[in-house]
Amino acid sequence: MRSYSLLAPMCCALELGRQLAVTVGGEAEGCKVRGDGAGRGAEDLDEGVFEMTGDDLRALDEARRRREEQLSGFRTKKMREAEKEALLSKFVRCPVRVVFADQTWLQADFLCCETLADVYAFVRSKLDSPSRAFVLLLTPPPTRLSDTRAMLIKYSQLLPAARLQFAW
DSSP states (O other): OSSBOOOOOOHHHHHHHHOOOOESSOOOSSSSOOOOOOOGGGGGGGGGGGGGOOOHHHHHHHHHEEEEEEOOOOOOOHHHHHHHHHHHTTTOOOEEEEEOOOSOOOEEETTTBHHHHHHHHHHHBBBBBBTTTOOETTTTTEEEEOOSSSOOGGGTOOSSSSEEEEEE
C-alpha cells in the first residue's frame, strides 16, 4: 500500500520545458518509444563515402595522437581537470528518474546547470505531502544525495542520466 501520491505532473513540466514521464506500478505508459532504428542501407550511399581523403587521414592521425597521449599516463592535474570539463560540457540536459518503493517512477529532464536542490524541489512539488522529509539515493551503492544549492547536477555523478531511489 502506497503512503504517498503524485499530484498532476504536467504543471511544472510545461513551465520549465521538462520532458516529463510518470508510470504507475512499473507500467511504461509514459515512456517514449523511438523507432526501430532502421536507416539507410549501405547500398544507398555514394561510392565516394568509402574513399579516404586528406582530411580523413589528418583526423585519424590526430585521434591516434590523442589516444597515445591519454595512454601514456603522464598528465598534470590541470590537464585532467580540463579533460573532465570538456567531457562534461558536452551534456546540456540530464534525465533524472525517481523510482518509488512500488516501482512507480517520475522522470524529468534537468539542465546540467541546475542544482540538486532543484531536483528535490521538483520531486517535493509532485508529492501529496510536500512537508514530509524524504531522501533521494543514488545506487549502487546507496549514496544519499544532499539537498544543497551548492552542488550542480553537472558535478554530482548524475550524468549522462540518473536513476534515483526515493525513501522517506
